[in-house]
Amino acid sequence: MSPPLPLLQGTLDVLILHALSDEPRHGYAVSRWIRQASSDAFQVEEGALYPALRRLEARGWLESTWATTDTGREARFYRLTDEGERALGSETRSWNRYVEAMARVLGRPSPGTARP
Amino acid sequence: MSPPLPLLQGTLDVLILHALSDEPRHGYAVSRWIRQASSDAFQVEEGALYPALRRLEARGWLESTWATTDTGREARFYRLTDEGERALGSETRSWNRYVEAMARVLGRPSPGTARP
DNA sequence: TCCTATACATAAGCATATTATGTATACGAA
DNA sequence: TTCGTATACATAATATGCTTATGTATAGGA
Numbered sequence: 070m071s072p073p074l075p076l077l078q079g080t081l082d083v084l085i086l087h088a089l090s091d092e093p094r095h096g097y098a099v100s101r102w103i104r105q106a107s108s109d110a111f112q113v114e115e116g117a118l119y120p121a122l123r124r125l126e127a128r129g130w131l132e133s134t135w136a137t138t139d140t141g142r143e144a145r146f147y148r149l150t151d152e153g154e155r156a157l158g159s160e161t162r163s164w165n166r167y168v169e170a171m172a173r174v175l176g177r178p179s180p181g182t183a184r185p
Numbered sequence: 186m187s188p189p190l191p192l193l194q195g196t197l198d199v200l201i202l203h204a205l206s207d208e209p210r211h212g213y214a215v216s217r218w219i220r221q222a223s224s225d226a227f228q229v230e231e232g233a234l235y236p237a238l239r240r241l242e243a244r245g246w247l248e249s250t251w252a253t254t255d256t257g258r259e260a261r262f263y264r265l266t267d268e269g270e271r272a273l274g275s276e277t278r279s280w281n282r283y284v285e286a287m288a289r290v291l292g293r294p295s296p297g298t299a300r301p
Numbered sequence: 302t303c304c305t306a307t308a309c310a311t312a313a314g315c316a317t318a319t320t321a322t323g324t325a326t327a328c329g330a331a
Numbered sequence: 332t333t334c335g336t337a338t339a340c341a342t343a344a345t346a347t348g349c350t351t352a353t354g355t356a357t358a359g360g361a
Contacts, residue, residue, distance in 0.1 A: 074283055078194035078317080078348050087291055097308050103290060110286035117349050119310060124348090142357070144308060161291060167190055168284055170226035174219060175203055175277060194317050194348080213339050233318055235341060240317090258326070260339060 073104075073112035081113065081121050083164055086130065086149065086157040095136075095144035096122055122147060130156045189220075189228035197229065197237050199280055202246065202265065202273040211252075211260035212238055238263055246272045 088099045088106075099122070100113040125131045130153030136146045149157065204215045204222075215238070216229045241247045246269035252262045265273065 074279070074286060075195075076349060077196065077283065079191075080193065080287065081349080084287075084290055095308075097306095101307095106290045107286045108289060110282065111290070114350060115308090115310080116312090116351070120348080123310095138308085140307080140358070142308065163190070164287065164291070166226065167193065168287075170190060170223045171196065171200075171280065171284075173224060174200055174222040174227070175280070192318065197318080211339075213337095217338095230319060231339090231341080232320070232343090236317080239341095254338085256327070256338080258339065 074110050076111065076113070076117065080164070081117055082125060083157070083160040084111065084113075085118075085121055085125060086153060086160060089131065089147055089149045090154070090157055093146045093148035095138065095146045097144065099147070125153070128156075129153070190226050192227065192229070192233065196280070197233060198241060199273070199276040200227065200229075201234075201237060201241060202269060202276060205247065205263055205265045206270070206273055209262045209264035211254065211262045213260065215263070241269070244272075245269070 084103050085099055088094060088102045094102065096118055100115075100118050103111050103113050122131065122133075126133055126147070130150060131147045132150055133145050133147045135143060138144050200219050201215055204210060204218045210218065212234055216231075216234050219227050219229050238247065238249075242249055242263070246266060247263045248266055249261050249263045251259060254260050
């Protein structure tokens with residue numbers, strides 16, 4: 070098994086937003102979901118996860134309530150607000166723009182390369 | 186014109202390595218090349234550029250010499266070492282793995298990945 | 302009884318980005 | 332000739348946010 074990729078700063082937010090886009094989840098479940106959805110490529114550390122959730126809530130993108138999990142434990146459940154839903158869209162588009170820009174640069178043929 | 190995308194931490198190194206893959210360049214030219222190759226999506230700030238160049242040189246990926254530009258100015262030219270060449274390959278593959286993992290999570294087909 | 306998974310939280314450390322500031326020169330326009 | 336702009340380097344202060352380490356607490360199985 071290849072070790073998990075360290076998260077690039079700034080990419081966690083959109084992962085969390087996406088994890089919450091279908092249904093409310095608590096922090097630990099968000100972490101698990103991201104790990105599984107990425108085929109173990111991403112392993113979200115608690116030290117990144119919980120501050121990020123609070124950050125996004127402070128920004129108005131999430132709302133949280135304490136509730137009981139199906140295994141009978143107390144946990145803080147987060148759900149996307151309307152603003153968070155819009156943010157998921159714009160953050161996703163922003164990521165895609167970034168990927169496209171990287172592809173333009175990295176896909177650029179070297180001018181020193183010989184051509185026919 | 187849309188404003189330049191803020192650089193995600195960790196992605197500058199591979200951009201610089203690629204900028205130097207065809208021929209040696211000095212810092213300012215690296216910055217200009219990245220801006221143009223990305224169609225103005227990336228604008229590398231000096232405060233990020235020069236420390237990054239020294240960092241990569243300290244890591245053994247680059248070597249530098251002072252020389253004169255074609256406009257008659259003194260500038261520090263950087264070239265890729267053999268180790269830097271290998272690093273370009275592995276860093277590019279690492280970026281591609283990251284993009285693919287993000288695509289798996291965000292649930293859309295990979296928008297096109299770059300090769301070294 | 303003890304280990305593991307679950308569930309939260311925060312502090313310390315670290316890497317690296319942005320912003321601001323400084324020096325200096327070449328070159329064209331006013 | 333002067334002045335603004337592009338070129339060319341460099342560093343300090345600041346901000347962000349990720350990793351690592353540490354702590355608390357409970358549920359459930361071996």
